[in-house]
Amino acid sequence: MNQPYDIVIGLEVHVQLLTASKLFCACSTRFGQPPNTQTCPVCIGMPGVLPVMNAKAVQLAVKAAVALNCQIARFTKWDRKNYYYPDLPKGYQISQYDLPLSHDGWLEISDPKGRVAPRRIGIIRAHLEEDAGKSMHDEAAGRADSRIDLNRAGTPLLEIVSQPDLRSPLETRLYLNELKLLLGYLGVSDCNMQEGSLRVDANINLHVHTAQGKVPTPIVEVKNMNSFRAVERAMEYEAQRQYEHWQQTGQRLGDVSKQTRGWDESAGITRPQRSKEESSDYRYFPEPDLVPLTFSPEQVEQVRNSLGELPAALRARLEATYGLPPYDSDVLVNQGRALADYYIALAETCGDGKLASNWVQQDVLRTLNEQQATIDKFPVPARELGEVIRRVRLGEFDTARGRTILAEMLASGQPAAAVIQGLGITPVDDSALDELCRELLAANPKIVAEVKEGKLKGAGALIGQAKKKNPNVNPNRVRDRCLELIQGM
Amino acid sequence: MAISRAEVEKVSLLARLLLSPEELDRITVQMGQVLDYMQLLGEVDTSRVEPMAHAVPVCDVLREDAVRPSLTPQQAMANAPSSDGECYLVPAVLGF
Incomplete structure (x- = not known):
């Protein structure tokens, strides 16, 4: 590759954990049920309710984190991420901020076709959080309202944040393939993108080679990619777009704030989305309704031994x-x-x-x-x-x-x-094969002569005749035996 | 003053509260008084105190992963300002 820049990509992947019930309440997590049939006062944020942590969700999260070679925190707590959106009934998401349940791991990627060398992609952290509901807006019908389905609200998610270690769209896809495969083997998630149980956001920028050294361009977060192939295409498009943008404006990292762009699958391009609220605007603070979790080295070892x-x-x-x-x-x-x-x-x-x-x-x-x-x-x-x-x-x-x-x-x-x-298939023993071949050679002196002159093609005709006489003969053995016999003639 | 008018304006935007200029003036003063009062806590010497994550000294409270019946959509949306019987209806959410 002779492109005048390096591509730098880091991924935030959300996977839905394979639990029967939600993270903080006993509502089902089943996909595809009629809207608002899987909600209760806890997951729709009624006043006075209290969340209780799902043990299976914690177990699956730790399992995935250990398999991703992460350090498991001895002590982890919960935080509220505050923002207002109609699909977030409480007005905050319960997530993990400064003490995530795991950090500093890696996942090895390799390419069976050998296009990139096998290497480890760093994992910054993997933490548990709850999902939001779903908002639907039917623009074609010209409706004035959006419709909200809260079945998904409170479903357990594992957020897996990679280091910005990925260097090409291909590596990005290889990483996603390996991650999905790993989580499938572990039984942690089915990673079905169509059903939204795996979602990918990508942060991408370039390090442009210049006479003054490598210059980083502003980071762009790309959302709305609905397949691994779409992620690969979006990264290809975005790298080229950022390079052209850099050539036009010379904008470097830090000159403008981080931009969010959405992938338009049918147009094959990314488009700007609303500017993301700054991290501090989420006003994280410790969740008072949930007590912290602790993990002993023995517990972690037990999980490690159960990975298979x-x-x-x-x-x-x-x-x-x-x-x-x-x-x-x-x-x-x-x-x-x-x-x-x-x-x-x-x-x-x-x-x-x-x-x-x-x-x-x-x-x-x-x-x-x-x-x-x-x-x-x-x-x-x-x-x-x-x-x-x-x-x-x-x-x-x-x-x-x-x-x-x-x-x-x-x-x-x-x-x-x-x-x-x-099917009347019986093995043909050596003497029967021998007899058959001798018969064929006796009946085809012309072919025998040709073969002797080195025209081996003629042997093909012998195989055809042999199959007619006995469909059970193995063509390769007929050929080999006939050539052997001719040589001895 | 512990908080500026611009800060109050930003917080009101994050909280989706539309405040008139008069309200902004009044609330800036009131929030400033609240914050000034809370400054009292800053006088406590916490240099030898471990930060705590939770007010209750309890850890590892978990429940079994078992499904129990949910509310019906009618029950869930009984108090919703607007619904179509299946979904909550809210002012159009666009561009996200």
């Missing part, structure tokens, strides 16, 4: 144990733990890790895609498919026949042995 195998470790294991290239381990692990487990069972049964990986990527994933299903709905058990692949590996039949068998297993739901028998 995380994506990075699982990738390394697949590469070490089954000889997979990084691209394969990445594809398999990125599909989630259940698919990785299916792959492992397959590799163990068939005895060839790379072959099992090819089958998962080409056949299993394609079928799942076609059926819009996940691996837990895949009707063929790993040991059954593994057995088919094992026999392909041993040369009992070729890959094409293996695929036919899998298709029949998917269609009929029968086990491998029954399908193989039903």
Whole structure:
């Protein structure tokens, strides 16, 4: 890259935690229910109510923080962030200000295609807070009012703030992919952007290379990005826009206050939004209605031991144990733990890790895609498919026949042995193969002569004839045996 | 004076309170008196006092993650100035 600047990006990611009830009350957190059917006096901010902290939300937050290599605070407290907005019924959000529950961690990113070197992206902090409600305005209908649904108000969120360590739009997407995967493996969040359970705000500026050294440009916060791809595109657009803006105005960091811009997906551009209130304008102060939380080193250790195998470790294991290239381990692990487990069972049964990986990527994933299903709905058990692949590996039949068998297993739901028998597939033993090849050579003296002259193409015709005589023969074995026999003639 | 008129104006904006110029004058004086009185606390020597996060010496109060029935929309919005039966209605929220 020869661009005359470095891109500097830091992300604020909010993920919804997988609890059944809200952070401070017993209302359900289920998505997609009719408006205002999941509220109570606590989450709609009636006078005199008191919040009580959800133990599961705390547990999930600590789990995520430990997996992000963060320090867990011995002592953490709650604060009120004050602002007026119709979807915030109390007039303040309960969040964490100066003593967050975790700080100073990192997440390692890597690119299976090798475009960026693996490295650690710093995490400044990860803290718990409550979500606001949802406001809807139907401009097309020309309504005078906005409509407020408070079902989401009080849902537990984990805010994960990265260091400004990301150096390109691609790295930004890799970071988000890895974060989502990690939180999915932990069962902390489903990170579904369509349902709003993962939201991304990005802070971006440039360090422009000049004769006087690197000059930082004003920081811009970009909001309203609805997919990881949108984040990547917005960062690409914004870097170019800021460079052009710098060329026109020469504005540096500190010359103007931080700007907030919104990503317009269809136009492919960012537009200015209202200026953000300064941090001090939120008038944070300690939340008097909630008592602080403490964590002992023993508790943190217990959480650490409960994490299980995380994506990075699982990738390394697949590469070490089954000889997979990084691209394969990445594809398999990125599909989630259940698919990785299916792959492992397959590799163990068939005895060839790379072959099992090819089958998962080409056949299993394609079928799942076609059926819009996940691996837990895949009707063929790993040991059954593994057995088919094992026999392909041993040369009992070729890959094409293996695929036919899998298709029949998917269609009929029968086990491998029954399908193989039903299709009349029986292994051809060495003497039968030998006999067949000798017959073919005797009947095709012209081809034999050609092959002797080094025109190996002719062997293809022999395979065709062999398959006609006995559909169960393995083409590769026919070819190899025929060439062997011709050489000895 | 412990607080300026401009500061009161800013705080009133953050609190979404529209004050007339006369009210601003009056409230600046009143808030100043309140703050002056609170200055009394500044006379206490706190150099050897640990900052505290909470007035009650209790920690780690948690509840189990269990769902209980919510209010019906009718109950929840019974006192709302305006609603359409499904949602609260508020003056148009635009540009955010």
